[in-house]
Amino acid sequence: MDARKNVSPEFVLGEGALALVGRYAANLGANKVLLVTDPGVMRAGWSEKVVAALARLAIQTHIFSDISPNPRDTEIMHGASVYLEEQCDVIVALGGGSPMDCAKGIGIVASNNRHILEFEGVDKVPIPGPPLICIPTTAGSSADVSQFAIINDTARKLKIAIVSKAAIPDVALIDPAVTMSMPNALTAATGMDALVHAIEAYVSLAGSPITDLNALEAIRLVATNLQSAIEHPEDLRYRDQMMLGSLLAGLAFSNASLGLVHAMAHALGGLMDLPHGECNALLLPHVVNFNFNAVPERYQRIGEAFGLPLSGLTHAEIRLRLVSAIQTFRQAVGLTRVLQDYGVTREDIQVLARYAFNDPCLATNPIQPTVGDIERIYEQALAA
Numbered sequence: 001m002d003a004r005k006n007v008s009p010e011f012v013l014g015e016g017a018l019a020l021v022g023r024y025a026a027n028l029g030a031n032k033v034l035l036v037t038d039p040g041v042m043r044a045g046w047s048e049k050v051v052a053a054l055a056r057l058a059i060q061t062h063i064f065s066d067i068s069p070n071p072r073d074t075e076i077m078h079g080a081s082v083y084l085e086e087q088c089d090v091i092v093a094l095g096g097g098s099p100m101d102c103a104k105g106i107g108i109v110a111s112n113n114r115h116i117l118e119f120e121g122v123d124k125v126p127i128p129g130p131p132l133i134c135i136p137t138t139a140g141s142s143a144d145v146s147q148f149a150i151i152n153d154t155a156r157k158l159k160i161a162i163v164s165k166a167a168i169p170d171v172a173l174i175d176p177a178v179t180m181s182m183p184n185a186l187t188a189a190t191g192m193d194a195l196v197h198a199i200e201a202y203v204s205l206a207g208s209p210i211t212d213l214n215a216l217e218a219i220r221l222v223a224t225n226l227q228s229a230i231e232h233p234e235d236l237r238y239r240d241q242m243m244l245g246s247l248l249a250g251l252a253f254s255n256a257s258l259g260l261v262h263a264m265a266h267a268l269g270g271l272m273d274l275p276h277g278e279c280n281a282l283l284l285p286h287v288v289n290f291n292f293n294a295v296p297e298r299y300q301r302i303g304e305a306f307g308l309p310l311s312g313l314t315h316a317e318i319r320l321r322l323v324s325a326i327q328t329f330r331q332a333v334g335l336t337r338v339l340q341d342y343g344v345t346r347e348d349i350q351v352l353a354r355y356a357f358n359d360p361c362l363a364t365n366p367i368q369p370t371v372g373d374i375e376r377i378y379e380q381a382l383a384a
């Protein structure tokens with residue numbers, strides 16, 4: 001067995017985890033917390049609960065919510081100056097992937113006093129940020145357990161990845177009840193992001209027996225619970241299972257990295273500011289079709305975890321079944337748009353493919369595509 005390192009933060013999973021934020025912040029020595037969140041999460045009322053839990057332990061809060069869905073370098077630099085001006089000493093991130101990635105960036109900038117884009121790459125953060133507590137409000141991004149922060153470089157119009165131990169939160173408080181306030185479209189998009197994390201981790205060149213276990217179980221959990229979570233949004237049982245699936249997918253991809261779906265989705269997010277989960281969902285079947293022959297046995301186990309009866313079928317048959325099952329699943333959870341519906345045209349494909357080709361996620365894809373291969377996959381995804 002190849003030697004593989006696995007990292008994860010301390011995490012609390014289950015109902016009531018959010019209410020522990022005061023105690024955890026106090027243990028980390030907090031006097032004043034910078035609460036990084038977004039307007040949607042604030043409207044759902046979760047930020048008030050966090051502020052109240054901190055106030056009970058005499059901890060002050062300053063709220064920073066100036067964040068776009070694809071968090072920008074400029075927003076992080078602004079957040080870091082707010083953190084320093086307000087003399088905060090702990091950061092709490094409350095939200096989906098965007099506030100959490102933004103909070104990671106703010107902490108890194110605040111302690112290193114350099115521009116966020118200087119930390120692009122693997123292990124480029126010399127000084128760890130201040131203590132960071134993450135409270136996810138979606139079941140999908142898993143930024144609360146990952147060592148990744150994905151930031152939009154607004155000048156170059158591309159997403160950069162910061163991969164570092166400094167991007168791992170000190171604590172993740174993972175409370176499935178918090179995800180009940182998500183609208184269905186967000187439940188679907190973030191759930192599909194979790195599914196893509198698990199599938200890409202399972203076929204990654206950097207996978208290991210531990211990431212495999214987490215990834216396969218995550219695929220099973222998302223496949224069996226995402227539709228029910230959408231049909232019964234107030235039923236905590238499905239939210240529990242989706243949160244568990246998202247967590248396991250996060251532990252898998254944080255340690256095994258990702259692949260071509262994320263490389264292509266990052267290009268769409270960076271250049272055209274398109275939503276991450278929806279891009280992943282629509283690219284997934286096309287990339288599975290492209291990657292399949294590199295690791296057919298792995299895709300067979302993915303299909304089985306997905307609930308497909310595949311015994312006795314040839315690889316070619318399994319490939320067809322799996323690709324069409326993923327398409328059907330995506331549409332069943334209400335994600336029916338194709339790339340051209342987002343305004344992407346044939347003229348955009350060349351530059352998108354070049355950006356995706358240079359994305360670090362490609363390094364662990366089970367087969368190395370050419371720029372031409374990536375162009376063809378974008379083209380397929382334009383209308384299907």
Ligand SMILES: [Fe+2]
Pocket residue numbers: 141193197262276280
């Ligand atoms: Fe993702």
